[in-house]
Amino acid sequence: MSNMISQPAFFPAPGQAVPFTAWSQPLALPESVPNTQPTVSFADLLSQSLDATNGQQQQMHSQIAGSLTGSDLSMVETFSAAREADLALKLTLQIRNKLIEAYREIQNMQL
Secondary structure, eight states: OOSOOOOOTTSOOTTSOOSOGGGGSOOOOOTTSOOOOOSSOHHHHHHHHHHHHHHHHHHHHHHHHHHHTTOSOOHHHHHHHHHHHHHHHHHHHHHHHHHHHHHHHHHTOOO
16 A cells, blocks of 8 residues: 555646646636726724614514514514624624734744
C-alpha cells in the first residue's frame, strides 16, 4: 500500500500542462450584464433590515398584549407573530456576529 494520494484527473500534476485552455484565460462579464454601482448602499440596507426587525418585535408585543386583554386575535396569529419576530431577531444577531468577526479579522491584518 502506498502513502501517495492520487490527484483527480481534472487537476494536472505539477509540471503538466493545464488540459483546459479556459482556465488560463481571464473571466469577463457577458455583454448583457451592465457594470453599474448598486443603487442602495450597504448602510441603507442594514438600516432597513434593523427597522424591519424592530417593527416585527413591536408587532409581536402589541399582538401579545392584545391577546392578553381579550382582543379578537387567535392564539395561532399571536404565536406566529412571536415566531417571526424571534427568527428576525436571530437573523439580525447572526449578521451582527459576522460583521464583528469580519471587523476583527480586518483589525488583525498586518500591513
